[in-house]
Amino acid sequence: MRRYFGRKLSIYLLTFFVAATIDWLIPRFMPGNPVQTLLSRSALPPEAVPAMTAYYNNLFGLDQPFIQQYVNFWAALLHGDLGRSVYLSGAPVAKVIMDAVPYTLALLVPAILLSWWAGNKFGALAARRALLDNAVLPIGYILTATPYMWLAIVVAWVFGIVLGIFPISGGYSYALEPSLTWTFIGSLLAHWVMPFASLFLVMFGGWAIGMRNMIIYELDADYSRYLKALGAPSGLIRRYAFRNAMLPQITGLALQLGVIVAGALVTEIVFSYPGIGKLLLAAVQNEDYFLLQGIFLFVIGGVLVANFLVDIAYVLVDPRTRLGMRGESA
C-alpha cells in the first residue's frame, strides 16, 4: 500500500512541477515582451502605467538570469504568492481565488458525489431490467454528449426564464448583503439549485452508462460464470458484479476530474455564479494574466488533491492495491 501511494504521490508532485514550469515558461516563451504586451492590452489609466511597468518588470525579474527568475517564481509560489490581479485593481490573486473557491466547491462536491452515487445505482438497475435499459441508455448517451454549458443554458432558460422558478444569475440576490440569516441562506440555495442540477445531470448520464456497461461486462467474468455454474442466485452474482464494476467507476472518476472541473467552470459562467469559472471569464476578458495563471495552478492543484482522495477511496474497495500486488494502476 505504501508503494501504491508513493507511486501516486510522486506522479502528482511531478505533474505539479511540470504544470508550474509550463505556467512560468509561457509568458517568457511567447514572442514579444510580455510586460509591454500585458500593459498595452490592459485598460490602465495612463498615470498607473509606469507603476505597473515597474511592478511587472520586478515581478518577472526580466533583468535577472533565467535560472534566478525560475527560483524566484518557485519561492513566491511556495509562499502562496500568485501575483496580483490587474482587473481587480491589484488584489492578491491567491485571495481573489480563495474567495471564489467556496462557491465552486459547493457546486462540485455535491454534484460529483450525488451523480456518481445515483448514476451507479441507476446503471446497475438498468443492466437488470430491459425496459429501464431502453430508457436509460439513450437518455444517458444524450446527457453525456451534451456540452455542460449548453445544458446549463437550457436549464436556465426553461426554469429561470420560461417558468420563472429559479433566479438565473449570481450566487445570491443582489439586494442582499452576505449574512447568516435564513433569507440569505434561502437566496444562496435558490441560486445554487440550477447550476448544481445541470452539472449533476450531465455527469449522471455518464456514470449511469458506465455502470450499466461495466456490470454487463462483470456478469460475464469468470467469477460470475463460476457462481452461476454453482447455482448461486442472481442477487449474489449481481452484488459481486456491482462491487467489482465500481472499481473502474472510481478510476473513471479520477480521470474525469479535469473534465468535471472544466464543466463546472463553464456552468458557472452561464449562471454568473461567483466561483472560479466566473473569475476565469473575467480574467480572459480583461486579459488579466496573473489571475489566469493563478487559476490554472489552483485548478491543477485541486485536481491533484482530488485525485489523491479518489486513490484513497480506491484502496478501500480494491484489496489488490492494499496488498501492493498491482504493479500499475490509474
Add this chain to the structure above:
Amino acid sequence: MSHQTPTDRGVPPGGSPVTALTGAVAPHEAPVPRTAPGRLPSETVGRRREILYFALHGRKVLVSVAILLVLLVIAVVGPILRPGDPNAFVGPLGAPPSADYWFGTTTFGQDVFAQFASGLTATFLVGLTGGGLAALIGMTVGFVAGYRGGVLDEILNMITNVVLVIPTLALLLVVTAYLSARGLFVEAIFIGLTSWPWAARAIRAQTFSLKTREFVDLARMSGASSLRVIFREIAPNMSSYLFLTFILLFGGSILIAASLDFIGLGPTDGTSLGLMMYNAVAWSALQLGMWWWFIPPGLGITAIVGALYVMNVGLDEIFNPRLREA
C-alpha cells in the same frame, strides 16, 4: 490474472471504458471499446461478412451515421445557400425563425443558420484534426511503450500519467490565452496535443497482450523489424479497437473545443458552435428569450457527439459479439 484490471481498459476522459473497457464511463465519457483484439487471419473472412451484416442491421450504427450525414450535409450545403460572411449583419435585429431566416437572427441581425452551418464545419474540422492528432500520438506512444517495454515504456508511462492528470482545459487556457491570434487549426492542434493520454494507455495495454501472441512471435522470429511487426501484425489486429478509440477522441475534441470557445479562448476569427453560445450568453439571449440563438449550436454539438458515442457502442457490439443482446 484474467480479471482485467480497470486500468487495462483505459477509461477515456474528456468526451471519453472503456473498457472498458466496453467500457467504463463517466461524465463525457462513452464506453471504452472492449473489442478483443488479435483474431487469427482464418477467422476474418467469415467475420467480415458478419460485420457487414450487423453494420447494416444494427440500428445504433445506422441511426448515428444518418445523424452525422444530415449534419455534414448542412455543413456543406449551408454556405452555398447563404454565401458570404456568416458574421455579417444581414437581417432584422433579433428576429425569430422565419421563412427568410430559418433559425432567426441575432441581436445584431446576423443569420443564425449561416453561423450554425459554418460552425458545424468548424466543429467537424476540430474533431477530425484534434481527434486525429490525439489518435496519432496515442497510437505512437501506446505501440512503442507496449511493444518495446523496458525503460522506454517507463518513461513514456510517466509522461502519459503526467499529461493524464493535468486538466486538459486548464492547460489549454494558459497556452491559448497568450496567443493574440488563434486559428481553428491551432486550437485543434493544441487539443490533440493534450488529449491523447488515455488512448495511449489503452493501446499500450492492448499491444502488451498482443505482443505475446503466436503470430507476433512468428513475425519477430522471421526477422521483421519492430516497426514492421507493429504495423503489419499488431495494428491490423486491433484495427477495430483503434477505430473506436478515434471516434471517442473525435467526440472528446469537439467537447473540449466547445468549452474553450465558450470561455472566450476559441478562434479569434470565423464562427464555431461554442462561440455562438458564448455570444448568445454574453449578449443576454437568455434574458431576451431568444432561444433560436442558443438552442441550435448546443443541439448540434450534442447531436454530433451523441451520434459518435452511439456509433461507438454499435460498432463495439459488432466487433465484439459478446456484447450483443441475445
Add this chain to the structure above:
Amino acid sequence: MTLQVTDLRVYYRTLAGDVRALDGVTFDLADGEIMGLAGESGCGKSTLGNSLVRIDGRMKYVAGTVRLDGLELPIADMDRMDEFRFKDISIIPQYAMSALNPTRKIGRMVADLLESRGVRFGEMRTELERRLLLVGLTEAVLDRYPIELSGGMKQRMVMVLSTLLNPSLLIADEITSALDVTSQRAVAETLVEFRARGFVKGMIVITHDVSILYQVADTLTIMYAGKLAEKAPTSVIMQKALHPYTDLLISSLPEVGVRFDERRLSGIPGTPPSLLNPPPGCRFRDRCPLAFEKCAEEPPFVEVAPDHSVACWKVA
C-alpha cells in the same frame, strides 16, 4: 447408475445458423466411475460438460434427456437447474485460476455462496478445513484474497469448493491444461482421492490431453465432431481401440505407453467437418484411412463388447 445421457443435442446459435456442437450423444456413467472425455478442440467435449451444468444464452437445448441418480434433470430450464447445481452436479471450470471473486476474501465468498444455497457456513466450516488440509491448504487461505494465492493454490481451492457438498457428478473441464507436469499429476491424484473418499460419485474429466486421462480415468470416451466415436475402459482404448479416429488420436500422442515411443508426433491430416451443416454419414469419413461406401450412412453408437461401444461401420 449415476448418470444416463440419452440422445443429447445442444447447438450454438450463430448468425449463420445453428452449430451442432453436441449432436445426439448417448452414454452412461456408472457409480464411482471416472470417465475421461477426449477429442480435438471444437469436437464438442466442453459443450457436453457445460450442457450438463449450465446451458448459457449462446447455447440452445434441442433434444435429449439427462438422468442423475434416476431423476431427470431439467437441463433446459435455467432456474430449476439451480437446485441441482453444486449439490448434485458440480464443475471445476477450465478457468479455475480466475473463478474466485478478486475483491472478496475467499472465506467470505464461500460463506456467501453456501448461505445463498441454504447451507450454513458454520456447519460446513470443519469439513471445509479438513478438505483444505487434504489438498495441502490451511484454513488461512479463507482469510486471503485470491490474488494472494498461487495459481496451483487457487486451482486446489476451487476443487475443494466445487466438491464441498458431495455432488453425485463432477465435471472437470481442462483443469490441467494451465499447469506444469508435476502439478498435473498432483491434480490427477487429488481427483482420484476425492472419489475414494466419496466426495463425488461419478466424474467426467474433459481434456485434450489423453496422457493425463491415462492416470485417472476408468473409462475413456472419444468425441469427434459433435458425436461420440468410442467409449471403453482406459486400458482397452489405449491398447486396442477400434475406431480409426481413436487409433490416430492415441498414436499422435507423444508420451503415452511404450508402444508409441519411437513414433514421431504425427497430426491427423485434414480437418473436422463444419458443424454448421455437417455432411450426412460418418463425420470422420473424409479423414478416415478405412472409409468405404457404407460410411455415407451414419454409423450407430453400439456396444461391441461389454462396456465397449463404438460408432464405426468397419468394426461394428
